[in-house]
Each structure stands twice: as C-alpha cells, then as structure tokens.
Amino acid sequence: MRIDKSKCVNCGLCKPYCPVQAIEGDEVQVNLDKCVECNVCLRSHVCPTDAFVREKLEWPRVLRSIFSDPLGKHESTQDMGRGTEEVKTNDVTNLVAPGNVGMTVEIGRPGISGSFSDLEKVTTALAKIGVNFAPRTPVTALMSDQATGQLQQEILNERVLSAIVEFTVKEEQVGQVLEVLDKVKDEIDTVFSLAAFYAGGNEQKYPKAEFFSSRGYTVSPAAKINLGLGRP
Numbered sequence: 665m666r667i668d669k670s671k672c673v674n675c676g677l678c679k680p681y682c683p684v685q686a687i688e689g690d691e692v693q694v695n696l697d698k699c700v701e702c703n704v705c706l707r708s709h710v711c712p713t714d715a716f717v718r719e720k721l722e723w724p725r726v727l728r729s730i731f732s733d734p735l736g737k738h739e740s741t742q743d744m745g746r747g748t749e750e751v752k753t754n755d756v757t758n759l760v761a762p763g764n765v766g767m768t769v770e771i772g773r774p775g776i777s778g779s780f781s782d783l784e785k786v787t788t789a790l791a792k793i794g795v796n797f798a799p800r801t802p803v804t805a806l807m808s809d810q811a812t813g814q815l816q817q818e819i820l821n822e823r824v825l826s827a828i829v830e831f832t833v834k835e836e837q838v839g840q841v842l843e844v845l846d847k848v849k850d851e852i853d854t855v856f857s858l859a860a861f862y863a864g865g866n867e868q869k870y871p872k873a874e875f876f877s878s879r880g881y882t883v884s885p886a887a888k889i890n891l892g893l894g895r896p
C-alpha cells in the first residue's frame with residue numbers, strides 16, 4: 665500500500681485502522697516492512713482525500729495480500745482468506761480418522777502479524793517428528809520440501825496477518841507436538857494458537873480438555889476454528 669503524498673494532508677485519521685501499525689509518522693507514510701497489504705486502510709474509506717494507492721503486487725510480496733486480505737484468493741486451494749475450509753468438512757473427507765488427531769498451528773494475529781520465517785521454524789520443527797502436513801492447504805503448497813517442512817526461500821521475509829499450518833498425527837504423538845511447540849515458541853517473534861480435532865461420536869464431552877490445560881493451554885472446547893485439512 666502506498667500513500668500519494670500529493671493528496672495526503674497528514675491528518676492521521678487512517679492510523680487506527682491499520683491492524684499492524686504500519687501507518688507511521690507526522691509526515692504520514694506506510695512502513696512497507698510492516699504492511700501486510702490487507703487493504704483495510706483503503707476499504708475503510710477513512711481517508712478524506714483518497715490518498716491510498718493500491719499497487720499491483722509481484723511475487724512474493726503478493727502473498728501478504730492473499731493471506732491478509734479476506735477477499736484474497738489462494739491459487740493452491742481457490743479459497744479466500746487464510747485459505748482453509750473448516751473442520752466440518754471432515755464428515756466428507758474423513759482425513760481425521762478415529763485414532764488420528766487433526767491439528768493446526770495458527771501463526772500471527774491482527775495486531776502483531778507473523779513472518780514466513782517464523783512459520784518455517786514451526787514447520788521444520790514439526791517435520792522432524794513426522795507429522796503429516798495436510799494436502800491442498802496454502803502453507804503446504806508453499807513448502808519446497810514437505811519432508812523437512814522447509815518453505816520456498818524467497819518468501820521467508822514476507823509478513824502476513826496470520827497463516828495456518830495444518831497436519832494430522834497419531835493420537836499418541838500429540839504430546840510430542842506440544843513439546844515441539846513449547847521449544848519453538850521461544851524462537852519465534854510472534855504468537856500462535858493451537859487447535860486439535862479428535863474424530864469421535866456425538867456426545868458433548870471433551871475428555872481431552874484436561875490434557876491440554878494441564879500443559880498450560882487455555883482450552884476452548886468446540887471453538888470456532890479454521891482447522892481445514894483439505895476439502896473434497
């Protein structure tokens with residue numbers, strides 16, 4: 665995003681609208697390192713002089729917009745936003761069979777964002793314990809090597825509001841996943857949230873909640889999550 669300085673009157677009205685505080689200074693400018701190209705400043709129509717200019721983004725910067733603008737569409741999945749279907753598709757896909765657990769790690773949030781460099785620290789750590797990265801998800805599509813979890817090197821400096829790593833593990837591996845995340849949390853410069861989906865019956869019980877809360881997680885049973893794991 666760019667501000668046309670021939671139009672901008674430095675009123676600062678746009679600053680609170682930016683979810684990553686990328687609009688800065690008394691001589692108002694967009695900090696392009698921080699900007700995740702979400703287009704909120706433009707779509708809000710807050711600017712009294714129409715000074716925001718949305719420029720055509722080239723690869724790999726275009727990833728910022730695809731992941732951060734809810735209207736962006738992922739080429740790999742043809743889905744918008746963060747590019748994943750919700751877990752309710754499991755009734756059709758059965759990707760998370762009984763005995764397996766579907767998990768997601770969402771890196772970054774509005775207000776802080778996250779880089780693909782941080783994301784790669786998570787994916788490479790998870791790959792070492794042999795998780796199965798979900799096919800047909802935006803993050804898996806950006807890997808250069810699914811066996812190691814490495815991402816395409818040219819994207820590592822890009823930042824997004826958030827991105828979701830999706831994978832399945834055997835139920836007995838969940839503790840290992842938590843150990844990996846406990847280590848990697850000190851190596852990344854952002855936040856993450858974890859979702860776990862256990863395939864089961866219809867009973868309204870969440871016997872695994874204690875497992876996660878005893879390891880320091882705040883548990884929200886049946887939370888609204890973006891755990892997709894592909895779609896039919």
Ligand code: SF4
Nearest residue numbers: 682699700702703705
């Ligand atoms: S496009 Fe989004 S991140 Fe960039 S300046 Fe505008 S509101 Fe901020």
Ligand code: SF4
Nearest residue numbers: 672673675676678711
């Ligand atoms: S709202 Fe428009 S005129 Fe005011 S500081 Fe932002 S870009 Fe400049």
